[in-house]
Amino acid sequence: MGRSNQKCSSVRPVIPPYTRERIGNVISPSPICQQGKRRFNRIFLIRHHRQSCFWRCHTVNSAYPSRIGTPDRALVHEGRTTGPHVSSRVVRGRPMSWPPDSQNAYALWLEPPESPGGGSRAYVTAHPVYRDIGVHSRFAVRLDLPGVYLDKSAAAADAFAIARRYFHGRYSPLPVESAKTLKGYRITAHARFRIDSHQWEPILSIRSGRQDNKGAVQTFDGGDSPFVHRTFPTAMTAANYGLAYGERIVLGLVNGLRV
Numbered sequence: 427m428g429r430s431n432q433k434c435s436s437v438r439p440v441i442p443p444y445t446r447e448r449i450g451n452v453i454s455p456s457p458i459c460q461q462g463k464r465r466f467n468r469i470f471l472i473r474h475h476r477q478s479c480f481w482r483c484h485t486v487n488s489a490y491p492s493r494i495g496t497p498d499r500a501l502v503h504e505g506r507t508t509g510p511h512v513s514s515r516v517v518r519g520r521p522m523s524w525p526p527d528s529q530n531a532y533a534l535w536l537e538p539p540e541s542p543g544g545g546s547r548a549y550v551t552a553h554p555v556y557r558d559i560g561v562h563s564r565f566a567v568r569l570d571l572p573g574v575y576l577d578k579s580a581a582a583a584d585a586f587a588i589a590r591r592y593f594h595g596r597y598s599p600l601p602v603e604s605a606k607t608l609k610g611y612r613i614t615a616h617a618r619f620r621i622d623s624h625q626w627e628p629i630l631s632i633r634s635g636r637q638d639n640k641g642a643v644q645t646f647d648g649g650d651s652p653f654v655h656r657t658f659p660t661a662m663t664a665a666n667y668g669l670a671y672g673e674r675i676v677l678g679l680v681n682g683l684r685v
Contacts, residue, residue, distance in 0.1 A: 521586045522582070524586060524589055529554060530552040530553060530554055530555065530567075530593075532552055532553075532589050533551050533553070534549075534581060534585040535548065535549055535550070544574075545574035545576055547570070548570075548571040548573075548575050548584075549569060549570045549571060550571070550589050550592075551566040551567065551568055551621060552567040553566040553621050554566070563621075567592070567599065567619065569588050571585060572584070601616055602661040602664075603665060604665040604668070604669040606669060609677070610635045611632050611633065611634055611636075613630070613672035613673060614631050615668030616628075616668070617661040617662075617665045626659070626663070627651075627653050627654070627657050627658075628658075628664045628668030629646070630645070630646040630647075630671060630672050631644065631647075632644045632645075632675065632676065632683065644683070646682075653667075653671075
């Protein structure tokens with residue numbers, strides 16, 4: 427058989443110099459031929475030789491969230507993106523839920539507005555819940571928010587943030603206290619927030635400084651406290667009332683001193 431004079435025509439597929447593949451949240455070129463590889467390496471070295479390996483390492487690790495604390499921290503550092511190719515949609519958001527605290531129940535509250543249609547002060551309550559014995563405390567920790575808000579949805583982000591700070595021990599409200607020394611006794615009064623009435627109840631303690639029973643302390647804070655049914659709208663008012671009541675006890679005008 428003779429060979430045909432007609433040349434065999436072969437159709438070569440058109441292969442692009444490089445394709446794209448997704449690595450985490452960054453789309454980067456992937457060379458598939460020698461020419462595309464040389465071109466990619468040249469462009470990459472020119473455009474990225476000044477960037478630190480911090481961005482490249484965290485960009486690769488962003489595809490594996492189990493290797494880092496949170497996916498957001500892999501792409502955002504102190505609220506700023508660490509590379510020009512990091513997606514602007516990935517930001518470190520504020521927490522939008524209460525902390526996983528098994529010992530406290532959290533709630534957000536708004537005070538009545540000072541003027542009709544105006545903003546209101548807001549606060550968060552951390553109410554201790556003793557699940558093992560089924561007893562709920564009548565007191566709660568009040569965490570005041572810094573701003574003025576029109577509704578609860580506007581205050582939700584600040585509420586979740588301050589609750590998580592309190593849960594992790596990075597925030598504690600300043601105590602309100604009044605103290606005085608009288609006739610050898612140290613009278614100390616402060617206030618605690620009542621979850622049932624959302625007012626402040628005085629807490630009183632009297633410490634003896636006399637030689638016969640020096641260091642003995644009597645505290646008025648239980649269910650038989652004289653302040654159970656006496657609450658006040660502000661913490662300072664409650665503390666001052668408790669201090670005045672303690673002075674009357676030490677002076678003998680009111681019965682109940684046992685130290």
